[in-house]
Amino acid sequence: MEVELKEMLNDLESLKRSLTDPSHHAPIDQLQLRVERLTSLASSGPVRRSKVKDMSAEVVDSNPYSRLMALQRMGIVENYERIRDFSVAIVGVGGVGSVAAEMLTRCGIGRLLLYDYDKVELANMNRLFFRPEQSGMTKTDAAVQTLSDINPDVVLESYTLNITTVQGFDTFMSSLKDKSFRPNKEGSGVDLVLSCVDNYEARMAVNQACNELNQTWMESGVSEDAVSGHIQLLIPGETACFACAPPLVVASGVDERTLKREGVCAASLPTTMGVVAGLLVQNTLKYLLNFGNVSPYLGYNSLKDFFPTMEMKPNPQCSNFACLERQKEFLLVKPARDAALKAKMEAEASSSVTECPLHLDNEWEISVVDDSEPDRIEAKSADALPEGLVRELPNADEFQKSPTEAADATIDDLEDLRKQLEALNS
Amino acid sequence: MEGWDPNTKSTLTQIPLLTTKAGPRDGAAWTQRLKEEYKALIAYTQMNKSNDNDWFRISADNPEGTRWTGKCWYVHNLLKYEFDLQFDIPVTYPATAPELELPELDGKTQKMYRGGKICLTVHFKPLWAKNCPRFGIAHALCLGLAPWLAAEIPILVDSGMVKHKDDAASSAES
Ligand SMILES: [Zn+2]
Numbered sequence: 001m002e003v004e005l006k007e008m009l010n011d012l013e014s015l016k017r018s019l020t021d022p023s024h025h026a027p028i029d030q031l032q033l034r035v036e037r038l039t040s041l042a043s044s045g046p047v048r049r050s051k052v053k054d055m056s057a058e059v060v061d062s063n064p065y066s067r068l069m070a071l072q073r074m075g076i077v078e079n080y081e082r083i084r085d086f087s088v089a090i091v092g093v094g095g096v097g098s099v100a101a102e103m104l105t106r107c108g109i110g111r112l113l114l115y116d117y118d119k120v121e122l123a124n125m126n127r128l129f130f131r132p133e134q135s136g137m138t139k140t141d142a143a144v145q146t147l148s149d150i151n152p153d154v155v156l157e158s159y160t161l162n163i164t165t166v167q168g169f170d171t172f173m174s175s176l177k178d179k180s181f182r183p184n185k186e187g188s189g190v191d192l193v194l195s196c197v198d199n200y201e202a203r204m205a206v207n208q209a210c211n212e213l214n215q216t217w218m219e220s221g222v223s224e225d226a227v228s229g230h231i232q233l234l235i236p237g238e239t240a241c242f243a244c245a246p247p248l249v250v251a252s253g254v255d256e257r258t259l260k261r262e263g264v265c266a267a268s269l270p271t272t273m274g275v276v277a278g279l280l281v282q283n284t285l286k287y288l289l290n291f292g293n294v295s296p297y298l299g300y301n302s303l304k305d306f307f308p309t310m311e312m313k314p315n316p317q318c319s320n321f322a323c324l325e326r327q328k329e330f331l332l333v334k335p336a337r338d339a340a341l342k343a344k345m346e347a348e349a350s351s352s353v354t355e356c357p358l359h360l361d362n363e364w365e366i367s368v369v370d371d372s373e374p375d376r377i378e379a380k381s382a383d384a385l386p387e388g389l390v391r392e393l394p395n396a397d398e399f400q401k402s403p404t405e406a407a408d409a410t411i412d413d414l415e416d417l418r419k420q421l422e423a424l425n426s
Numbered sequence: 427m428e429g430w431d432p433n434t435k436s437t438l439t440q441i442p443l444l445t446t447k448a449g450p451r452d453g454a455a456w457t458q459r460l461k462e463e464y465k466a467l468i469a470y471t472q473m474n475k476s477n478d479n480d481w482f483r484i485s486a487d488n489p490e491g492t493r494w495t496g497k498c499w500y501v502h503n504l505l506k507y508e509f510d511l512q513f514d515i516p517v518t519y520p521a522t523a524p525e526l527e528l529p530e531l532d533g534k535t536q537k538m539y540r541g542g543k544i545c546l547t548v549h550f551k552p553l554w555a556k557n558c559p560r561f562g563i564a565h566a567l568c569l570g571l572a573p574w575l576a577a578e579i580p581i582l583v584d585s586g587m588v589k590h591k592d593d594a595a596s597s598a599e600s
Pocket of ligand 1: 240241242243244245314315318319320323324
C-alpha cells in the first residue's frame with residue numbers, strides 16, 4: 001500500500017508540473033496533502049515483531065523479555081529461559097483459559113496446545129481477551145490469531161474438538177502423547193495440563209486422560225454465580241484425583257435459598273475470571289520454573305476476600321481405575337523420594353542457614369513437610385473441610401450388584417434389544 | 427429426592443436400575459451396559475405408552491451406541507411441539523450424565539448452554555452422582571429432559587420464541 005501511495009504522489013507531482021495554469025495547482029496540493037496523511041497512517045499500522053532466537057536480559061525497549069529475565073537477575077527464578085522448553089496444554093479457551101493462554105504467551109512459554117469446540121460470541125464480550133470482530137470464529141482460531149501476533153516465538157497448536165466425546169478424547173490423548181516438540185522429554189509430550197473448562201463432565205474427562213498418562217495437571221473453576229473460584233494441583237497417585245471425592249468448591253456464603261436461579265444458567269465476571277486465571281498461571285510458573293510454593297488447592301471467595309487452602313490425599317477406594325494404578329506406583333517410589341528429600345533438606349540446613357530454599361532442585365515443593373503446610377486431609381474422609389470449602393456433589397451411595405438382576409432370564413442379545421426398542425419407536 | 431414433583435418421582439422409581447459401571451471405552455463391559463440401557467429405555471417407553479404419556483423417541487446412531495438421536499415433544503394448549511433430540515455418551519459415563527441437546531432451540535432460551543445443551547436444575551447432578559451407576563439414559567430423560575420441557579416450552583411458546591409448525595407454515599405461505 002505504501003508503494004502505491006508513493007507512486008500516486010509522484011503522479012500528482014508530474015500532473016502539477018504539466019499544468020501551465022497555476023490556478024489549478026491548489027486542488028492538486030490538497031490531494032497531495034491527503035495522500036501524505038494516508039501514507040503516515042498506513043506506516044503506523046500493525047507491525048509484526050520478528051521471532052527472537054535467544055532470550056536476552058538486555059534492558060532495551062526492543063527486547064520483549066528483558067523484564068522477565070530480570071526475575072533471574074533478582075534471584076527469584078534460577079533459570080527463566082527454561083520456559084522455552086515447556087509445553088502447556090490449555091483445555092477450554094473461555095473466560096479463564098484464554099487469559100491464561102495470553103499470560104503464558106507473554107511470558108514466552110515454549111508451546112501451547114489449545115482445546116475448545118466453541119465459537120466466539122458477542123455474549124462473551126463481558127470477559128477478557130476476545131474482540132467483537134472475532135465473533136463467529138472458533139475460539140481456538142481466534143486465540144491463535146491474537147496470540148501469534150503478541151508473541152510469534154510461541155509454538156501454538158489448536159484443537160477444535162469436544163474432549164468428552166469418544167473421538168475427541170482419543171485426539172486429546174494422542175496430542176498429549178506427541179513428543180515431537182522435545183523428543184527426549186520424559187513422560188508425555190506436555191509438562192502441564194491446565195483445565196479451564198466450565199463443567200464437571202469435561203473436568204472428569206481431563207482427569208481420566210491425566211490419570212491414564214500419569215500427567216500432572218491443574219484444575220481451575222469459577223462458580224456459576226461468578227463470585228468465587230479455585231485452582232487445584234493434581235499429581236496422579238500422589239494427590240487426590242478429581243474423581244477421588246466429589247469436587248470441592250468455595251462456599252460463596254450466600255444462602256442457596258435466596259439465590260435466584262430462575263431464567264439463567266450462569267453468570268460471569270471478567271474480574272473473577274481474571275483473578276482465577278492469574279492464580280492459575282502464577283501456580284503454573286512456580287511449578288515449571290521451580291520457585292516459591294506451589295499451591296495444592298487455593299480458593300477465592302470474592303465476597304469476603306477470603307482464600308482458603310488445603311491439601312488432599314488420594315482415596316484408596318477411588319472409582320477411577322487409572323487413579324488406583326497411579327496410587328500403587330506412587331507408594332513404591334515414595335520411601336526413596338522422601339529419603340532423598342530429607343537428605344537434601346539436611347544438607348541445605350547444614351551448609352547455610354541464610355540461603356533461601358529457592359535454589360533447591362526440588363520438583364515437588366509441596367511435599368516438603370513444614371509447619372506452615374495446610375492440612376492434608378483424606379479425600380473421602382468425613383473430616384470437617386477447611387472453613388469456606390464445600391462439596392459440590394454428594395458421594396455415590398453404597399452400591400451392591402443385586403444377584404437377582406444378574407440372573408435375568410429375559411432377552412440378553414444386544415441386537416434383539418435394539419430391535420425391540422425400534423419396534424416401540426415405530 | 428428433595429425438589430422433585432411427585433409425578434417425576436413415581437415415574438423414576440418404575441424405571442429399571444442399571445448395574446454395570448462401564449463407559450464407551452470399556453469394551454465388553456460397555457456392551458453389557460448398553461444392554462441394560464436398552465432394557466431401561468424399553469421399559470420406560472412401554473410405561474409412557476400405557477400411561478398415555480408417550481413423549482420421546484431415541485435410538486443409537488452408531489453401532490457402538492455412543493451417539494443417540496431422536497425426537498421429543500411437549501403438548502401445550504392442546505398443540506404438540508416437537509424437537510430434535512441428540513446427545514453423546516461421554517467418555518466418563520456413567521460418572522457423568524449425558525448432556526442432552528435440543529439443537530433447534532439453541533440461542534432461544536437462557537436455560538441452555540451453547541450448542542443447545544439444556545441447563546439442568548440444581549437437583550439433577552447431585553441425584554445422578556448419588557445414584558451412579560444405577561441411572562442410565564432413561565433416567566436422564568425422565569429427570570433431566572421431561573422437567574425441562576415442562577418448564578421451558580410454555581414460556582417459549584407464550585413469548586413467541588417457538589411457533590407451532592402449522593402456524594409457522596401458514597405464516598410462511600401468507
Ligand atoms: Zn482418584
